[in-house]
Amino acid sequence: DIVMTQTPLSLSVTPGQPASISCKSSQSLLHSDGKTFLYWYFQKPGQSPQLLFYELSARLPGVPDRFSVGGSETDFTLEISRVEAEDIGLYYCMQGLHLPYTFGQGTRLEIK
Amino acid sequence: QVQLQESGPGLVKPSETLSLICTVSGASMKRWHWTWIRQPPGNTLEWIGYISDNGTTEYNASLKSRVTISVDTPKNYFSLRLSSVTSADTAVYYCARMQGDSFHIWGQGTRVTVSP
Numbered sequence: 001d002i003v004m005t006q007t008p009l010s011l012s013v014t015p016g017q018p019a020s021i022s023c024k025s026s027q028s029l030l031h032s033d034g035k036t037f038l039y040w041y042f043q044k045p046g047q048s049p050q051l052l053f054y055e056l057s058a059r060l061p062g063v064p065d066r067f068s069v070g071g072s073e074t075d076f077t078l079e080i081s082r083v084e085a086e087d088i089g090l091y092y093c094m095q096g097l098h099l100p101y102t103f104g105q106g107t108r109l110e111i112k
Numbered sequence: 113q114v115q116l117q118e119s120g121p122g123l124v125k126p127s128e129t130l131s132l133i134c135t136v137s138g139a140s141m142k143r144w145h146w147t148w149i150r151q152p153p154g155n156t157l158e159w160i161g162y163i164s165d166n167g168t169t170e171y172n173a174s175l176k177s178r179v180t181i182s183v184d185t186p187k188n189y190f191s192l193r194l195s196s197v198t199s200a201d202t203a204v205y206y207c208a209r210m211q212g213d214s215f216h217i218w219g220q221g222t223r224v225t226v227s228p
Contacts, residue, residue, distance in 0.1 A: 039214045041157075048206055048218040049157065055212070092157060096213030100172040101159040 002027050002095045006104035014112045019080045021107045023093035028073040029056075037097035040069060040078050043090040043106075053078075085111055114139040116207050116219035124201075124226050130194040134207030134219060141165050141185045145210040148181060148192045150203040151221075158203075162210060163190055197226045 003026040013019045029038045036056035041049040051060055053069050056076070066081045080087055088111055093104040120132035134146070147162035161171035163181045171179050175194070183190040194201060204223050208215040 037213055041215075048221050049215075050218065051214055051216055054214040060216075094157075094214075099170055100174070101213065103157040103159075105156050 001100055002029075002098055002102050004093055004095055004102050004104040006091075006093060006107050008107060009105060010108045010110065012110045012112050013080075013083045015084060016082050019083050019087075019109060021078045021091055021093075023071075023076040023078070023104050025074045025076075025095055027097075029095050029097045030073050031097060036072065037095055038071070038076050039094045039096060041092045041094060041103075043092070045089055047089075049090075049092065080109075083109070083111070114209065114217050116209065116217060118205060118207050118219045118222035120205075120222060120224070122223055122225060124197055124224060125228055126198055126226055127196055130192070130197050130201060130224055130226075132192045132205055132207075132222060132224070134190050134192075136188045136190075136209070141183065141188055141190070146181075146183060146190045147208050147210050147215060149206045149208060149215065150201075151206070152200070152203040155203075160192065160194075160205075199226050202226045 005024045007022045029036050038056045040053040042052050043049040052063050057069050068079050070077050090106045092106050115137045117135045124130045142165045145162050145164050148160040151157050161181050163169045163183045178195045180193040202225050204221040206221045207219045209217040
């Protein structure tokens with residue numbers, strides 16, 4: 001199975017400050033068709049997860065511009081330029097290249 | 113607007129079979145893949161398996177011997193059966209609609225506890 005490793009596991013950020021989450025995969029997620037099968041999900045407290053980005057960098061409608069993603073092959077990042085209170089929760093990366101789909105451990109974002 | 117709703121017993125005894133249903137409303141189930149994902153307490157998400165609208169399935173190999181996912185497209189639901197459960201199967205179980213290899217629309221989740 002492809003192992004997804006996120007760092008840090010928790011993050012405490014002052015509102016208005018940036019935040020960055022790293023995700024590393026144990027194998028390249030770049031497919032021969034040029035797509036990268038890396039996804040980002042966000043889970044608010046007490047809610048089900050929601051998809052933020054798919055295939056590395058395709059943004060779901062409604063995801064604020066302060067969220068950005070990057071990376072390639074095995075190293076990926078999710079960045080929030082200016083954290084807001086509504087951003088608190090768990091962030092997960094996931095690979096969709098090989099079955100079984102596998103998730104990172106999750107990064108918990110808290111507000112200072 | 114597509115909505116998914118999980119339902120089923122919240123308590124299952126060890127060695128018995130966990131059975132959940134995901135009811136889909138607001139859209140046809142045709143031409144989509146449908147999936148189950150779970151989240152044990154304090155742990156990350158674990159993909160269980162998916163089914164296409166024509167019944168083709170893929171399962172997580174770690175659960176394959178115990179899992180069955182089925183679909184009833186005309187009645188707009190799909191189901192999960194997990195046999196021989198143990199305390200390790202205690203989790204919140206989510207159903208979701210897939211788009212490509214991602215999970216675009218999720219149910220609210222249902223908590224299942226395995227306990228005598």
